[in-house]
Amino acid sequence: MIPDLEHLRRAYAETSQATQVTPLLESPALARETGAARVFVKPESLQWAGSFKVRGAYWRLKQLSTEDAGRGVVAYSSGNFAQGLAAGGQALGIPVTIVMPIDAPAAKREATASYGATVVLTNHGERAREEVAAERSRQIAAEQGLILLHPFDDPEIVAGQGGAGLEALDQLAGRKAKADLLFCPIGGGGLIGGVALAFHYISPETALYGVEPEGFNGMGQSLAQGEIVTVPLGVPSICDGLMARRPGVAPFAAAQAAGVRGLSVSDASVRRAMKFAFEKLKLVLEPSGAASLAALLAGPVDVAGKTVLVVASGGNVSLQDFQRHIENA
Numbered sequence: 001m002i003p004d005l006e007h008l009r010r011a012y013a014e015t016s017q018a019t020q021v022t023p024l025l026e027s028p029a030l031a032r033e034t035g036a037a038r039v040f041v042k043p044e045s046l047q048w049a050g051s052f053k054v055r056g057a058y059w060r061l062k063q064l065s066t067e068d069a070g071r072g073v074v075a076y077s078s079g080n081f082a083q084g085l086a087a088g089g090q091a092l093g094i095p096v097t098i099v100m101p102i103d104a105p106a107a108k109r110e111a112t113a114s115y116g117a118t119v120v121l122t123n124h125g126e127r128a129r130e131e132v133a134a135e136r137s138r139q140i141a142a143e144q145g146l147i148l149l150h151p152f153d154d155p156e157i158v159a160g161q162g163g164a165g166l167e168a169l170d171q172l173a174g175r176k177a178k179a180d181l182l183f184c185p186i187g188g189g190g191l192i193g194g195v196a197l198a199f200h201y202i203s204p205e206t207a208l209y210g211v212e213p214e215g216f217n218g219m220g221q222s223l224a225q226g227e228i229v230t231v232p233l234g235v236p237s238i239c240d241g242l243m244a245r246r247p248g249v250a251p252f253a254a255a256q257a258a259g260v261r262g263l264s265v266s267d268a269s270v271r272r273a274m275k276f277a278f279e280k281l282k283l284v285l286e287p288s289g290a291a292s293l294a295a296l297l298a299g300p301v302d303v304a305g306k307t308v309l310v311v312a313s314g315g316n317v318s319l320q321d322f323q324r325h326i327e328n329a
Helices: 005-015 028-034 053-062 066-071 080-092 106-114 129-144 155-174 190-202 218-225 249-258 267-281 287-298 319-327
Strands: 038-043 073-076 096-101 118-122 181-185 207-213 261-265 307-312
Touching: 005 053, 005 155, 005 190, 028 038, 028 267, 028 287, 028 307, 038 155, 053 080, 053 155, 053 190, 073 080, 073 129, 080 096, 080 106, 096 106, 096 129, 106 118, 118 129, 155 190, 155 249, 155 307, 181 190, 181 287, 190 207, 190 249, 207 218, 207 287, 218 249, 218 261, 261 287, 267 287, 267 319, 287 307
Parallel strands: 038 307, 073 096, 096 118, 181 207, 181 307, 207 261
Antiparallel strands: none
16 A cells, blocks of 8 residues: 555656656745745656656556556546556557546646647536546446556556656755755645655655645644544535645545645645745746645745745646736735
């Protein structure tokens, strides 16, 4: 259930052949703003398909047998895993079907289709959108004989996402730096699971914080209670990629083993973080991708005199939506 360090390294060795190394940016502006000694940002928004998701998606696809790869896969996603899986499928010649909520951002739907994936939309009404999309993906798998993949609750997805952590650790070492604290977004938990394990194995002194939108802090509550819990369906967040109501079993096990602590951020703080990233870091981040930066800037954790690493997970946002969020910051 919990990938070991060798597992993470094996996955990274494979996925690094199909992904690009995203930079590690040091920001004196963030250090001044927060009182930290040094602040580094890992912009996975600059990864292929606009987010970290391609790391885990590509590794998971590589684990398919030749027969299963020929049948094709189906998964549900609000956008970033959809694009990562579609991009990986295109690179490996594996047919991909993605089930997306009808209210997923149009830019993400269009980008997913541009990688050759078949996109199926679901209307969830008053129900939790991930539940409806998950049901439809299971139906399609049964009807069409496709291999059903989960967007985050899979040890192999966790292992693949861990490449972002291994890469950041190598980059920090190259800058003669070691992170005292790490902030990373949480949706279902695949990214925090993999990144947290990488730091747990190699830099156990680093304090690990997972960041979720207010009202969707299923991982944070689960970690606090020591077991997986589901939060009630609440008001939607602008962080559309982080609106999971409960963490996956595999990501929760990884995050718990690594000692992750949960934080929650408001939509207002996320908008401010998007604006800061654009003006000071010259980065375009989607709301979900700016959640970890929002937690750092909001100040719930004292970072004075510390070295901080922020994982900015994605940048898949339309110009219209980006402008609207920035104007409302």
